[in-house]
Amino acid sequence: MSNSKLYKGSLTTIILKLLNENDKMYGYEITQRVKELTKGELKITEGALYPALHKLEAEGLLDVEVAKVDNRLRKYYKLTESGTKETVNKLEELAEYIKTMQALVNPKLA
Amino acid sequence: MSNSKLYKGSLTTIILKLLNENDKMYGYEITQRVKELTKGELKITEGALYPALHKLEAEGLLDVEVAKVDNRLRKYYKLTESGTKETVNKLEELAEYIKTMQALVNPKLA
């Protein structure tokens, strides 16, 4: 995902936020979008992405819809109602995390 | 450490930064300082802290010095030379992480 360990635990937040902006997306599309938005800084590996998507689906935060495009399978994911709520929570947690870490590494600004 | 999973992977950065500011600190002191600096938001558990300190020591980033205060054991940790270098790296990675995450969750500002 990056040589930095800080991203550990961030994947769910990233997925939910992208789906919050894009209505529906499929797995491969998510990996490409992340690479693009972060200018290559962050690459989501499949081994992390697919289990994460399946877990979010199992938790009822995502709905899935299978499609066939160019004779190839695609699984479109979209937020459920509780998925939308959870997205808000996750974004608040991210903002809080950043604030807390800045208090720790830059206490002069706190 | 917090109900938020985002902190996973951040502990090393926190320890190194605190030792970079404070010359030497002992484990329990680190937990208290973090609680104080984050106004209770972040509580470092012992089960996470001590293994992390031992690992940093094993990697040569920290030196240890045992002391006895009020008949109780204390282990003071301080940065080695390579620990100081690694602190710079970790802080750069944190800044990069924050920048990347903001590009993802707030693309309008990017």
Place this chain on the structure above:
DNA sequence: TCCTTATGTATAAGAATCTTAGGTATCAAA
């Protein structure tokens, strides 16, 4: 006096998240 809280360190079992490495399949381009 006894019990709790604070101080101080430590480890071990298990959960959660990720990496690494594989597997399957279609399509376009070299």
Place this chain on the structure above:
DNA sequence: TTTGATACCTAAGATTCTTATACATAAGGA
């Protein structure tokens, strides 16, 4: 025809954390 892009998937292992437990001293209240 082989490579690269597209598209999905899983399993073994590494890493980091939580939870629970253990040991020990000191101070304070019931």
